Amino acid sequence: MGDTYILRKGHSTLGDLKNGMLAMLGITGDVHFVDPVNGSDGNNGSDASAPMKTVTAAYNLCADAHNDAVVMLPATGGDTLAAAITWSKNFTHLIGLSNDLPGMGQRCRVLGGATTDLTKLVTFSGYGCIVRNIQFYNGADADVDNGAVIVSGNRNYFKNCLFVGMNHATPAARAGSYSLKVTGSEDYFEDCTIGYDSIERGAGEPPELWLATGCSKAVFNHCRILTRSETITASPVKIDAEPLGYVEFDNCIFVNTSTNWAVALTDCFTITSAQTHYVGMRGLNQLVGITGWADTATRMYMAMPASANTGGTNTAPTT
Numbered sequence: 654m655g656d657t658y659i660l661r662k663g664h665s666t667l668g669d670l671k672n673g674m675l676a677m678l679g680i681t682g683d684v685h686f687v688d689p690v691n692g693s694d695g696n697n698g699s700d701a702s703a704p705m706k707t708v709t710a711a712y713n714l715c716a717d718a719h720n721d722a723v724v725m726l727p728a729t730g731g732d733t734l735a736a737a738i739t740w741s742k743n744f745t746h747l748i749g750l751s752n753d754l755p756g757m758g759q760r761c762r763v764l765g766g767a768t769t770d771l772t773k774l775v776t777f778s779g780y781g782c783i784v785r786n787i788q789f790y791n792g793a794d795a796d797v798d799n800g801a802v803i804v805s806g807n808r809n810y811f812k813n814c815l816f817v818g819m820n821h822a823t824p825a826a827r828a829g830s831y832s833l834k835v836t837g838s839e840d841y842f843e844d845c846t847i848g849y850d851s852i853e854r855g856a857g858e859p860p861e862l863w864l865a866t867g868c869s870k871a872v873f874n875h876c877r878i879l880t881r882s883e884t885i886t887a888s889p890v891k892i893d894a895e896p897l898g899y900v901e902f903d904n905c906i907f908v909n910t911s912t913n914w915a916v917a918l919t920d921c922f923t924i925t926s927a928q929t930h931y932v933g934m935r936g937l938n939q940l941v942g943i944t945g946w947a948d949t950a951t952r953m954y955m956a957m958p959a960s961a962n963t964g965g966t967n968t969a970p971t972t
Contacts, residue, residue, distance in 0.1 A: 675722060675724070675748065678785075679720065679783075680746055681720045682719040682722065683714070683719070683721045684698075684721070684722050684724055685705060685714050686704040686705065686711075686725075687704055687705050687726065687732065688706070688725075689733075691704065692705050692726075698714070707732055707734075708725065708738065709732075709735070709738055712740065715745045717741075717742040717745065718744050719744065720746070721742075722745070722746040722747070723746070723747050723748070724748045724749075725751075727750060727760035728762075729760075730762075731790070732762065732763050732764065733768075735769060736769070737772070737773050738774070738776070739778060740782065742779050743780050743781050743806075744780075744781040745782055746783040747783075747785075748787075749761025749785060749786030751786050752786075753813050753844075756846030757877075758815070759787060759788040759814075759815060762788040763787060763788065763790070765791040765792065766792050767794040770795035773802065774789050774790075774791055774801050775802050776804075778805045780807045782806065782809045782810070784811045784812075784814055785811070785812045786812070786814070788814070789802050789815065790815070790817045791818045792821055793821060794821040796823050796827075797824065797827070798859075799818055799819055799830055800819065800830060801831075802816050802834070804836070807838040807840065808840065811842045811845055812843045812845070813843075813845065816832045816833040816846070818831055819852070819854070820849055820851065825859065826857045827857045827859060829859065830857070831859055831860055831861065831863040831891075832849070833862050833863070835865070835868045836865050836868050837867065837868065837869075838868070838869040838871075840871050841874070842871070842874065843874045844874075846879060847877070847878045847879070848862070849879055849880075849881070850879045850908070853881050853883060854882040858882070858887040858888070860923070861878055862890045862891070863893075864890070864892045864893075866894040869898050870898050870899060870901075871901070872900075872902075873902045873903065875904050876902075876905045877905070878908070880910070881909065882909055882918060883911050883912070884918075885916055885918060888918065889943075891923045891925075892925070892926050892930075894925075894926050901932075901933040901935060903936050904935070906938070906941065907921045907939070907941070909942035917942050917943060917944045918942065919943075919945055920945050920946065920948045921945070923948055924947050925949075932947070932952050934953060935956070938955065
């Protein structure tokens with residue numbers, strides 16, 4: 654995990670950060686701080702002692718391709734969005750100044766709930782953006798497909814993020830729901846958690862990670878993909894259209910939780926795309942509560958000790 658930088662009131666302007674985390678990330682433009690609990694959108698957020706309240710208002714002050722940043726301060730509450738955000742400005746970054754907890758329970762939170770019933774929280778359609786230490790959680794309860802985040806832009810970098818969509822039983826039973834949907838090219842996810850294990854995914858068998866039309870060369874490094882399903886044919890990862898070239902998973906763990914260990918899913922990946930592509934499995938990728946890798950195993954390439962579809966499956970040790 655990386656270094657943690659603490660900001661003090663009166664010493665939190667961009668100038669004080671030049672030798673800190675933001676400068677290390679290459680963020681050289683304007684910074685707008687956000688505190689969903691103590692902030693006000695009447696501020697411009699240029700100093701952490703007078704932050705803005707919402708990510709949306711701070712993002713609206715950023716300039717396209719200027720290396721500006723929205724910086725969230727950790728808080729006991731999150732920013733519950735009134736409307737979904739289209740993050741279309743290139744090289745515009747979203748940074749949480751919480752600790753570098755890898756992909757779980759960050760205190761910098763972008764939320765959706767039953768009041769607004771958003772079908773998604775953020776669509777990252779810009780390119781070259783850095784998103785770090787942010788939790789995206791959609792708890793909408795309407796009977797429509799929903800998710801947390803869509804990444805349609807190219808060459809974006811996500812680190813220590815949590816993506817939780819369909820976290821209510823109603824949308825979690827719909828086939829078109831998801832936690833993270835990727836349609837962009839060359840996007841990179843590191844130390845992230847995709848999905849959750851508190852709400853059972855129902856008969857529609859929605860995936861947690863959906864690699865859809867346009868997705869190409871996405872990389873998932875040291876990530877957790879979590880689901881909760883009692884439907885044996887469900888798969889936490891879906892690849893259904895035109896992932897050109899390859900997608901790659903490095904040292905990731907894929908986990909299905911069921912009550913009293915009752916159900917192990919048959920396949921981790923559902924692969925229906927007819928396009929020429931490869932799913933590269935590098936390092937030690939692991940399955941827990943899932944008995945095989947893919948329904949179309951010929952698309953998978955791995956260097957496991959056993960090259961069978963069950964290579965890397967975790968089992969409890971013999972007593």
